[in-house]
Amino acid sequence: MTRPDITPRKGFLAENPSVSWFLGCLGLFTLGVTVLSQGFGPALLSTSMVKILGMTLCLCLIAVAMDVVWGYCGILSLGHFAFFGIGGYAIGMWLMYARTEGIVVESLANAPIPPTQAETRDAIATQIFGVVGSNELPALWAFAHSLPLQLVMVALVPGLLALVFGWLAFRSRVTGVYLSILTQAMTLALSLYLFQNDTGLRGNNGLSGLQNIPGLLHLPQSTIALWFFWASALALGLGYLLFAWLVSGKFGSVIRAIRDNEARVRFLGYHVESYKLLVFTLTAIVSGLAGALYYPQAGIINPAEIAPIASIYLAVWVAIGGRGRLYGAVIGAAVVSLASSWFTGGGAPDVNLGFYTINWTDWWLVLLGLGFVAVTLFFPRGISGLFDMLVRKP
Amino acid sequence: MRFTALFARALLILVTFIGLSLARAEMATAQDSLQPILQGHAADLAKPSRQTIGPVIAELLATDHPGIADFLRKWEAREVYQRPTDGLFFYAEETTDALRLIDIDSGETVAEVGSRDVDQIRPNAGVRREVAAALVPYELNAPDPARRLAALTAIARSSDASQIAPLAQSIETEPDADLRTRKERMLALLTAQFGETKAARLDAISALSGDISIEARSVLNQLAARRDGVAQTLPEDINIARVLELGTDITEAAAYDRLVAENLAPPPQTAKDLRDVLAQHIVGGTVGGVPLHLLNTTEVRARAYEALEAAGTVPPRAAPDEVANAVAAHVFYQEYLQPDPDITQAAEAALDTTRIALGLYQTADLVLDGLSLASIFFLAAIGLAITFGVMGVINMAHGEFIMMGAYTGYVVQLFIPDYTLSLLIALPLAFAVTFGAGVAMERLVIRHLYTRPLETLLATFGISIALQQLAKNIFGTQARPLTAPDWLGGAITLNDIVGISTIRVAIFVLALIFLALLLYILKRTRLGLEVRAVTQNPGMAASMGINPDRINMLTFGLGSGIAGIAGVAIGLYAQVTSEMGANYIVQSFMTVVVGGVGNVWGTLAGASLIGFLQKGIEWFNPSNTLAAQTYMVLFVILFIQFRPKGIVALKGRAAGD
Amino acid sequence: MTTLLEVSGVSVTFDGFRAINNLSIQIGEPELRAVIGPNGAGKTTFMDIVTGKTRPDEGRVIWGEKSVSLLGMSESAIARAGIGRKFQKPTVFEEQTVRENLAMALRNKRGPFDVLFHKRSRKGAARIAELAEEIGLRDHLPRRAGALSHGQKQWLEIGMLLAQDPRLLLVDEPAAGMTPAEREHTTDILKRAAKTHAVMVIEHDMEFIRRLGCKVTVLHEGAVLAEGSLDHVTQNKEVIDVYLGR
Known part of the structure; x- marks a missing residue:
């Protein structure tokens, strides 16, 4: 991708006008949020709202990745949220370590004798792991002191996990529903593993205080929220560009062919497994990056985030938005996750039926579930499919 | 076959039971009140002494009064009181500020008195042992199977050598087959622990092998219990379970900890100790001539300590190889609490079999x-x-x-x-x-x-x-x-x-x-x-x-x-x-x-x-x-x-x- | 003519049913060969074995000058080695355009990164146009393959087979659902291909085979019953009994 003669082919954007449209909309949206939050202050667009929007952009990014792996390549992965979570954990480790280090160094500064490195490390470990009854830094945290190394982990760990898992699964030709169940099993195993106290990631306490960015503690949260919003928008833009480029052209043609009839693709001489593996791994890495941007905005990550249901929700977003087109995934993720927080956050007014009052905090999931069934039955192309109908009618 | 045996056994139990009840009924009519019997031994009961109490208890038990065992148990537990005015014995319940006297025969409350109005009878330890020893065989041969079972449970709870003989005797006359096996097993357990001859104990221990009951296992475990030991040379006079190999069975650090625990070596200086000692000797922003801000590595701290050591301000530190030397100079082992190697060996062997069954x-x-x-x-x-x-x-x-x-x-x-x-x-x-x-x-x-x-x-x-x-x-x-x-x-x-x-x-x-x-x-x-x-x-x-x-x-x-x-x-x-x-x-x-x-x-x-x-x-x-x-x-x-x-x-x- | 593919002593069993029974067939390069036989004779299973879809219980499948065994190879590796296949039921990628279908089949590097960084070339476009012309789908290049008629799909599948430019073409019932004129055209294409390639055609239509004018192998119950010219095999007593005489 870095070689200049092949980065987006000449005419790539011209051939795919939806990409330009999308990037334009994203740019306008970013600008709008920036202006509203900075120009008019928190009264109009609160810091927490900026955070929610930034987090939503991250969810849109993983939804795009999910769309590539499912909508284009036909692998209904119920495990991509696990990669998202791993990315979050990887960055969370640095955030937590570096911040705790700051606190520890400050508190030890008053000691008559300056601390040794080992003493500092022990104090940090006690601070972080006291909650699970340990005072040693697990081997897993060997790189936690370094932001660059941990950033490498953000991409490397989901990538490697996806590579190994995908290689095992695709090699033995596990497809369709079986593969979905298998990816779900992977997610379950990971979340169960993380739930244990002795696995070095604080069990069900998870990692917390991630919104405090070491080195930027002097800045107000409103500024940091905006920065993360920008970063999320940039990541979504770049990710969208990357995947749009990936699914256009011959590669996209091959993976769609794999989705529709992988046996036939084999007889054309394509090594189907490598293609699937590449798509699976690449989307896993992007998911990890999305998670690494999401969780500093969320402030906390715990194993419940990785529970199998999260990955299913991801599939639901993509299905509601419309599979097989990237902007559909973005629409689905944005609409459903924002609606979800609106309904469950008490934003939606109760509906009084006379004999019963519908409280949306209780009934939102019922609505979502049934709505999702309706979308699957009546609008298999999702919201973006409706789009088409409107546009093409005249 | 099995049914016939069962039936015969049931019949036997029934017959025995009827016979016993009849005998009991006869006695109860002859002497239906306990108080008079007790009054017959009032002096001995009120001021019991170890020398004289034996025959008294025997006589009391010989009456086979249904309440006698209960009385003796309460008497032994210091729950019997004597009223000085008439010399009668009572049980008593303590209320908040008084004693409620209970008639021994009827079980009804007679009066509420202050604790000074009656004398609590306090048999001494020797007497109480006598009572317990006398009660065991009595209860073990009691006509009611439930009481016999209770007696067995009591033995299991606290066993000692004195119970062996009465238990062994009671087995011969035990009519209930189930209780009989229980008694036999209990006898084996007791013999394994307290048997008089070594041969008897060994026999009992091997009889326990493969028995997965908690009692049997705990007896065997007790017999094979070990204790960690450390000495400069391996003692000859104790029953050694095994000698610990340094490095494979025990780490050097653990070995040294043991030396420290046995006061055979001084505790090692931890990083924290070192820091605290240094902190006590800060002089004008330096320790032993080393500026404070440099003391953030172990090496520099060690140098500072050496400087203090050279100046004689602090005691010398253990040399690095001191730990190794101290550990090497000692032998670490496990010994059996049980001194007799034959017994422990038999117990280990029995435990092995039990473990397989388990x-x-x-x-x-x-x-x-x-x-x-x-x-x-x-x-x-x-x-x-x-x-x-x-x-x-x-x-x-x-x-x-x-x-x-x-x-x-x-x-x-x-x-x-x-x-x-x-x-x-x-x-x-x-x-x-x-x-x-x-x-x-x-x-x-x-x-x-x-x-x-x-x-x-x-x-x-x-x-x-x-x-x-x-x-x-x-x-x-x-x-x-x-x-x-x-x-x-x-x-x-x-x-x-x-x-x-x-x-x-x-x-x-x-x-x-x-x-x-x-x-x-x-x-x-x-x-x-x-x-x-x-x-x-x-x-x-x-x-x-x-x-x-x-x-x-x-x-x-x-x-x-x-x-x-x-x-x-x-x-x-x-x-x-x-x-x-x-x-x-x-x-x-x-x-x-x-x-x-x-x-x-x-x-x-x-x-x-x-x-x-x-x-x-x-x-x-x-x-x-x-x-x-x-x-x-x-x-x-x-x-x-x-x-x-x-x-x-x-x-x-x-x-x- | 040198031997390109040698199948010898191959047997395969499905749940006790012997679909292929000690089958031996050779084909040279260039050569045109027709394979006929009643339903269940093992024609399709034979192709499955050669293309790696089904693994035989015993026997050898030897390929090319270097005599490599195809048995341990994956379907895609066999395809890359130079064996192309047209399925009985046309299986084109219906969601994609005719052009995309042909482009995917076009002989190029097949690795994922090669494809990812693949650049459309003038040469490739010209070849696609040429093939489209040949299979009569010139005007349909931008259409979705799913929108084509059954016959057109057959043609597209043949076009994809040709685009692969394999050394051995395995063609399963190419003429099904075609008009007489189209059949003739198909025969021409196959005959032309057979001048430089090895071509193996499974067909039921005797007229079609007669027009191919090539050596015929008759399969029955998973084994070769007869081999030779069409006239030769049609006079074979056994062949008449099991197949033609029905």
Whole structure:
């Protein structure tokens, strides 16, 4: 991708006008949020709202990745949220370590004798792991002191996990529903593993205080929220560009062919497994990056985030938005996750039926579930499919 | 044969019992009041001394008055009081500020007095021993078997050498065979610990080998108990269990800790100690001439300490090799508390045998546990497997059907308080409810998605979250009870190790019934024939006049109905919550995937594999069920590598591509 | 003519049913060969074995000058080695355009990264146009393949086979659902291909085979019953009994 003669082919954007449209909309949206939050202050667009929007952009990014792996390549992965979570954990480790280090160094500064490195490390470990009854830094945290190394982990760990898992699964030709169940099993195993106290990631306490960015503690949260919003928008833009480029052209043609009839693709001489593996791994890495941007905005990550249901929700977003087109995934993720927080956050007014009052905090999931069934039955192309109908009618 | 023996034994017991009661009745009429008897020995009882009390107790016991043992026990426990005014003995209860005197014969409250108005009788330790020793044989030969049993239990609780002789004597006259074996075992236990001759003890110990009862094991463990020891040279006069090899059996650090604990070596200086000592010797911003800000490495701190040491301010530190030298100069060993090596050897040998027996029984128990878990998984998964096999549809709402069944059971219990009856109604009702729900779901949703299996998976997931939330809205978030009838409440135990709760046996039976029922339906009925036809080749089946729509509907209903029944079964031993289905769904998927699709035996194999494996892994690491589940899932992922189509896979063209 | 593919002593069993029974067939390069036989004779299973879809219980499948065994190879590796296949039921990628279908089949590097960084070339476009012309789908290049008629799909599948430019073409019932004129055209294409390639055609239509005018192999119950010119095999007593005489 870095070689200049092949980065987006000449005419790539011209051939795919939806990409330009999308990037334009994203740019306008970013600008709008920036202006509203900075120009008019928190009264109009609160810091927490900026955070929610930034987090939503991250969810849109993983939804795009999910769309590539499912909508284009036909692998209904119920495990991509696990990669998202791993990315979050990887960055969370640095955030937590570096911040705790700051606190520890400050508190030890008053000691008559300056601390040794080992003493500092022990104090940090006690601070972080006291909650699970340990005072040693697990081997897993060997790189936690370094932001660059941990950033490498953000991409490397989901990538490697996806590579190994995908290689095992695709090699033995596990497809369709079986593969979905298998990816779900992977997610379950990971979340169960993380739930244990002795696995070095604080069990069900998870990692917390991630919104405090070491080195930027002097800045107000409103500024940091905006920065993360920008970063999320940039990541979504770049990710969208990357995947749009990936699914256009011959590669996209091959993976769609794999989705529709992988046996036939084999007889054309394509090594189907490598293609699937590449798509699976690449989307896993992007998911990890999305998670690494999401969780500093969320402030906390715990194993419940990785529970199998999260990955299913991801599939639901993509299905509601419309599979097989990237902007559909973005629409689905944005609409459903924002609606979800609106309904469950008490934003939606109760509906009084006379004999019963519908409280949306209780009934939102019922609505979502049934709505999702309706979308699957009546609008298999999702919201973006409706789009088409409107546009093409005249 | 066995029956005759049993009958004879029962007859014997009956006869003995009648005889004894008659004898007792006679005595009771002769002397029905205890107080006069006691008054006959008033002086000795009020001021007992070890020299004189023996014959008194013997005489008292010889009267065989029914209350005498009770009296002696209370007397020994200092619960008997004498009223100085008339010399009568009383039991007493302490109230907040007074004593309530209780008549010894009638058991009624006589008066409330201050604690100074009566004399508490306080036998000394020697006397109390005498009483206890005299009571043991008396109670062991008591006519009432319950009392004899109580006496045995008392011995087990605190045993000593004095009990051996009376116990041995009482065995000969013991009429009850069961009690007799118990007594014999207790005798062996006592002899093993306190036997007079070594030979007797050795015999008793070897008789205990393989006995898995907790008492026997604790006796043997006591006999083979060890204590850690350390000395400069290995002592000759003690019973050494083994000498610890440095590096393999004990680490150098642990060895040194032991030296420190035995005051054979000074405690090592920790990093914290060093820092504290240095902090005490800060002089003008330096320690031993080293500026404070440089003291942030161990090396510099050591240098500072050396400087202090050279100046004589602090005591010299242990040299680095001092620990090694100190450890090397000592020998670490374990010794037996029991001085006689023959005894300990015999105990170890007996323990080895016991451990093997224990292992066998534990395996048996594990197998039972695994079987029970497997039958639960089977019940939970078989419905899923049927629908998956016939229709190629994964029903994500299957777990919610399980939940629905459990809630049906709960609601039935609200209306019908009799648990047995409500269970009998709940089972078919749960089937009916979930059958209906399944058919409705098939007609409304799944039918329209047949060509899109992945979307079916997601659509049923939508139904699943809606149903789960609906249950939450109706029944609330807290767990609801589904109570099992009493006859399902207990447990069936074989011995101290092997046991299983009745409810799990019932679930196992239920699973067997369903296995049989399904096999019958699939292999022997028209419906089963058609289901199998649709499973193997839907197109061909349709062209032969089988209506696949109808078959699909019925299959889906059947699968869902079984989920409902599984829900009732699971609800009986687990709690009924809106999330209970979700807890079983992933295991059910794995059962289906591992077992192979479209085959009852496959599901059975999958459930067995998953159930046994989960129990097996839990056995290796009992403290951590989360880890067990993690490994379980990893195993399934690996298993699929080698058998992508499950244990029982359809072969050839029927399997499709 | 050198031997390109040698199948010898191959047997395969499905659940006790012997689909292929000690089958031995050779084909040279260039050569045109027709394979006929009643339903269940094992024609399609034979192709499955050669293309790696089905693994035989015993026997050898030897390929090319270097005599490599095809048995351990994956379907895609066999395809890359130079064996192309047209399925009985046309299986084109219906969601994609005719051009995309042909472009995917076009002989190029098949690795994922090669494809990812693949640049459309003038040469490739010209070849696609040429093929489209040949299969009569010139005007349909931008259309979705799913929108084509059954016959057109057959043609597209043949076009994809040609685009692969394999050394051995395995063609399963190419003429099914075609008009007489189209059949003639198909025969021409196959005959032309057979001048430089090895071509193996499974057909039921005797007229079609007669027009091919090539050596014929008759399969029955998973084994070769007769081999030779069409006239030769049609006079064979056994062949008449099991196949033609029905």
